Each structure stands twice: as C-alpha cells, then as structure tokens.
Amino acid sequence: MDLAPPRGTLDLLPPEGGRMRALYDRAAELARRYGYRYVETPGFEHTELFARTSGETSDVVTKEMYTFTDRGGRSLTLRPEGTAPVMRAYLAHRAELPSPFKAYYLTRMYRYGRPQAGRYREHRQFGVEIFGVADPAADVEVIVLGEEFLRSLGLRRYEIQINSIGDGACRPAYREELLAYLRASVGRLRDEHRTGFEANPLRVLDCKDGACRAVAAAAPRITERLCGPCREHFEGVLTGLREHGLEPIVTPTLVRGLDYYTRTAFEFVSLVLSEAQATLFGGGRYDGLAEALGGPAVPGVGFGMGLERVLLACRDEGIEPPSEPGLDAFVVGLGEAGRRAAAGLLRELRAGGLSADAAYEERPLKAQLRMADRAGAAYAAIVGEREAAEGRVTLRRLADGTQTEVARADVVNWLRGER
RNA sequence: GUGGCCGUAGCUCAAUCCGGUUAGAGCACCAGGUUGUGGUCCUGGGGGUUGGGGGUUCAAGUCCCCUCGGUCACCCCA
Numbered sequence: 001m002d003l004a005p006p007r008g009t010l011d012l013l014p015p016e017g018g019r020m021r022a023l024y025d026r027a028a029e030l031a032r033r034y035g036y037r038y039v040e041t042p043g044f045e046h047t048e049l050f051a052r053t054s055g056e057t058s059d060v061v062t063k064e065m066y067t068f069t070d071r072g073g074r075s076l077t078l079r080p081e082g083t084a085p086v087m088r089a090y091l092a093h094r095a096e097l098p099s100p101f102k103a104y105y106l107t108r109m110y111r112y113g114r115p116q117a118g119r120y121r122e123h124r125q126f127g128v129e130i131f132g133v134a135d136p137a138a139d140v141e142v143i144v145l146g147e148e149f150l151r152s153l154g155l156r157r158y159e160i161q162i163n164s165i166g167d168g169a170c171r172p173a174y175r176e177e178l179l180a181y182l183r184a185s186v187g188r189l190r191d192e193h194r195t196g197f198e199a200n201p202l203r204v205l206d207c208k209d210g211a212c213r214a215v216a217a218a219a220p221r222i223t224e225r226l227c228g229p230c231r232e233h234f235e236g237v238l239t240g241l242r243e244h245g246l247e248p249i250v251t252p253t254l255v256r257g258l259d260y261y262t263r264t265a266f267e268f269v270s271l272v273l274s275e276a277q278a279t280l281f282g283g284g285r286y287d288g289l290a291e292a293l294g295g296p297a298v299p300g301v302g303f304g305m306g307l308e309r310v311l312l313a314c315r316d317e318g319i320e321p322p323s324e325p326g327l328d329a330f331v332v333g334l335g336e337a338g339r340r341a342a343a344g345l346l347r348e349l350r351a352g353g354l355s356a357d358a359a360y361e362e363r364p365l366k367a368q369l370r371m372a373d374r375a376g377a378a379y380a381a382i383v384g385e386r387e388a389a390e391g392r393v394t395l396r397r398l399a400d401g402t403q404t405e406v407a408r409a410d411v412v413n414w415l416r417g418e419r
Numbered sequence: 420g421u422g423g424c425c426g427u428a429g430c431u432c433a434a435u436c437c438g439g440u441u442a443g444a445g446c447a448c449c450a451g452g453u454u455g456u457g458g459u460c461c462u463g464g465g466g467g468u469u470g471g472g473g474g475u476u477c478a479a480g481u482c483c484c485c486u487c488g489g490u491c492a493c494c495c496c497a
C-alpha cells in the first residue's frame with residue numbers, strides 16, 4: 001500500500017494543518033467584519049453548471065474537470081471554482097435571502113492538471129461574493145477586503161493588476177476589432193494561437209510567448225473601446241481603490257478564463273513567487289452569470305484566493321504565518337494523590353475555557369514536562385503529592401522556567417490573566 | 420495536456436559522473452546521565468526493500484527501459 005496522498009493533493013499535518021486552520025479563522029473573522037456570511041455548497045454539482053458558466057471552450061471545462069457518472073447515470077463534477085455554485089444556490093433560494101447578498105466560503109476546489117508547487121489538483125480557496133450590487137463600490141470592497149487579508153498576514157511584495165473587459169454593449173464590437181487585428185497578424189503568433197484565437201481572441205492578449213506579446217502590445221486596447229457606462233464604472237473602481245490607498249496597475253492584457261466575467265477583472269500577483277503560481281487571488285465582476293443560469297439579471301462581483309499560495313508567499317517573503325495557538329496549560333500529576341488531583345484540575349481548566357491537556361498514563365515528571373514542551377504549552381501545572389495535600393498547584397512558565405505556587409481554587413483565574 | 424530536471428533514513432544531504440565488501444553524516448525521534456523539573460549539555464539506541472518494476476553485468480544506490488511521485492517552464496489558473 002502506497003501511503004503517499006494522491007498526486008496533486010496535500011496532507012496538512014501539524015504544524016502545517018494549524019497554519020491552514022489559522023488562515024481559515026482569520027479569513028472568516030475578516031469576512032464577517034465586512035458583513036459577509038458563511039456559505040457552503042455541495043462538493044460536486046451537475047456538470048452542466050460548470051459547462052454553461054465557464055464556457056465550453058475554456059480550459060477548465062475541456063481538460064481540467066473531475067467529471068464522473070454516478071450510479072444513477074448523472075454526470076457530476078467536483079467543484080472546480082466557487083462562484084457558479086454559490087450563484088446557483090442563491091438563485092435557488094433567492095426568495096428567502098437578503099439583497100444585496102454577501103457571502104464568503106472557505107473550501108476545496110478540484111482541477112485536473114499537471115501539479116507543481118502552488119498548483120494542486122485539490123486546493124483551498126477563500127472566496128467572497130456580492131450579489132445584487134452593480135455599483136463600483138462593491139468591486140472596491142471585495143478588492144480592499146482581499147488586500148487587507150494579505151496585508152494583515154504581513155505580506156507586502158505583491159501588485160494589484162486590474163482591467164475592464166467591457167460588457168455586452170461594448171465587448172462584442174471590441175472582439176470583432178481584435179479578431180480582425182489578429183487575423184492580420186496571424187503569422188506572428190505562436191502555433192497554438194494561430195488556430196485557437198478565433199474561439200477566444202482575448203486569450204492571446206494574456207500569452208507569455210515573446211512574439212505573441214509583441215502582437216498583444218500593438219493590439220487594440222479594450223480600455224480604449226469601453227462604452228460609456230463601462231468606462232464610468234471602471235473609473236469609479238479605480239478612484240475608489242485610490243481612496244483606500246491602493247495603487248492598482250491598469251493591465252489591458254489581463255483577461256479572465258471564465259466567460260461570465262464582465263467589466264472589472266483583477267489579480268493580486270506575488271512578486272516573490274515564480275510566475276506559474278504567482279496569482280494569490282483573482283476575481284472580478286460577473287453581471288452575466290445569473291442569466292446564464294436561467295435566472296434574472298443579478299449583478300455580482302467577487303474573488304477566489306488560493307490559500308496554499310498565500311502560505312507559499314509567506315514563506316518566500318520570510319514571514320511567519322499565523323498558527324494554531326499552543327495549550328494554555330499542560331497538567332502534570334505525580335504520585336497517586338497528585339494524579340487524582342491533576343485529573344480534577346484538567347477538567348476544571350477545560351470547563352473554564354482554557355486549553356489544557358495531560359498525559360494519559362503515569363509517567364515520570366521529566367517525561368510529562370517534555371510532553372508539555374512539545375505541546376507548546378505556556379504553563380505546566382504541576383500537582384505532586386505535596387501540592388495535592390496542601391490544595392495548591394505549582395505553575396511553571398515553560399518559556400523561562402519561572403515558577404509560582406497558586407491555591408488550587410485560583411488556578412483558572414490566574415491562567416486566564418496570563419493569556 | 421506538452422517539454423526539461425530530480426527521486427538515498429521522518430527532514431536536509433554524502434556515496435551516483437568513472438558499477439566493486441556491512442549505504443554514511445547532521446537534525447529529528449527514543450532511552451539513560453538526574454525516582455520533583457522540559458527546552459540546553461553528555462552518552463547510548465532504534466530507524467533504509469536507495470520511490471516501484473524490469474533489464475544489462477560476476478557484481479547495480481550507481482548504467483538502460485518502463486512506471487509512480489516531486490519540481491521547473493508552458494497551457495491555464497488559485
């Protein structure tokens with residue numbers, strides 16, 4: 001039996017698991033502070049949901065989905081991204097939900113592809129969505145929220161790339177103009193784009209190939225072809241971001257792989273990670289999504305953030321990521337009376353809201369203190385025969401070895417004061 | 420999915436180029452030094468089918484093929 005996890009997946013054991021847990025906790029706290037509420041959707045959906053919303057020609061749909069047929073003959077797909085499922089669930093329950101609807105999620109996504117660092121077949125995302133607000137203030141809020149998350153971790157080496165890809169009023173004309181330009185330049189494109197650009201011309205703009213870049217640089221720019229409302233919206237987003245002290249870099253070549261995006265598209269790109277894994281989070285506006293699902297017109301904006309990448313960026317910026325806090329106390333019992341008293345103390349500490357643990361079996365003091373140390377406990381609460389007889393507890397601060405003796409009845413309050 | 424590089428102890432690596440006895444080291448882990456003091460120190464100990472399979476050879480960690488995994492660049496994204 002091969003004990004390694006399947007390709008492209010991760011076992012998150014201590015201390016890594018604690019770091020991911022801490023990221024979840026921080027993200028949830030932040031999202032709630034901005035008025036978002038937690039949602040969960042199924043781990044798999046009808047394949048049609050992703051096929052319709054991501055675009056039949058997108059890479060996600062054509063080669064990256066984990067699609068299977070269940071025993072009832074249904075085609076199902078493991079969730080490759082978060083927005084379409086949340087929108088589906090929202091549309092299904094819209095009558096009971098407030099508007100605007102602000103949701104966040106912390107969950108795993110599945111995409112089949114060749115794995116490498118920061119690119120996994122199963123990865124974790126923190127995402128937020130706002131449904132029902134067309135105003136640029138919503139775009140600004142999700143970007144500011146995501147930026148605050150990165151900054152609160154101590155990350156600094158990233159840039160904000162932003163673009164507007166227009167909407168139904170201006171993108172079709174731009175698309176035709178771009179197509180005409182690309183047809184005229186076809187000889188200078190790399191092979192795979194010579195035939196592929198007709199289906200998705202915007203993608204050529206994003207190509208990293210030197211020749212394609214030259215073609216893209218001289219291509220007509222969407223930012224100069226926006227219709228009035230789109231231009232106004234884009235300006236509103238840029239102004240709003242600057243008012244929050246952010247300095248987005250307008251990047252006309254930034255496009256999105258998913259068809260339902262309109263207007264705003266953005267990516268936070270790490271400057272310390274290699275290019276293939278540098279996008280910490282990306283998102284944008286998707287005013288066409290609800291209708292693509294057969295619902296009413298519901299504007300929306302949001303982002304998805306790759307949490308493994310955030311951890312990688314912390315490492316490469318030399319930042320200690322947050323972790324699960326260690327124990328408040330490790331209870332050490334010695335001798336029969338001491339162990340009995342220690343068991344009672346352990347119950348009391350836990351009931352009092354403190355994190356506490358103890359050895360299960362009788363062990364020498366030395367071994368118990370080592371366990372306390374390994375558990376990352378702030379204090380060892382030692383109850384030997386003498387302490388048990390006197391109704392007292394010796395509290396040893398593990399960081400520096402200083403000890404205090406406290407009456408048994410005061411231990412919980414005393415330790416609370418030390419937190 | 421395409422191309423390149425790399426897989427030796429839990430981790431980081433040595434021995435691989437140019438095949439040759441029982442595959443070593445540091446860290447980590449366990450125990451003792453110290454039956455009421457961890458983390459430091461000293462001593463000792465456990466731990467490897469050299470990712471897996473096949474081939475060449477008197478002999479394979481070392482050479483060849485396949486496969487699995489990691490990684491880098493693409494594609495694309497988180």
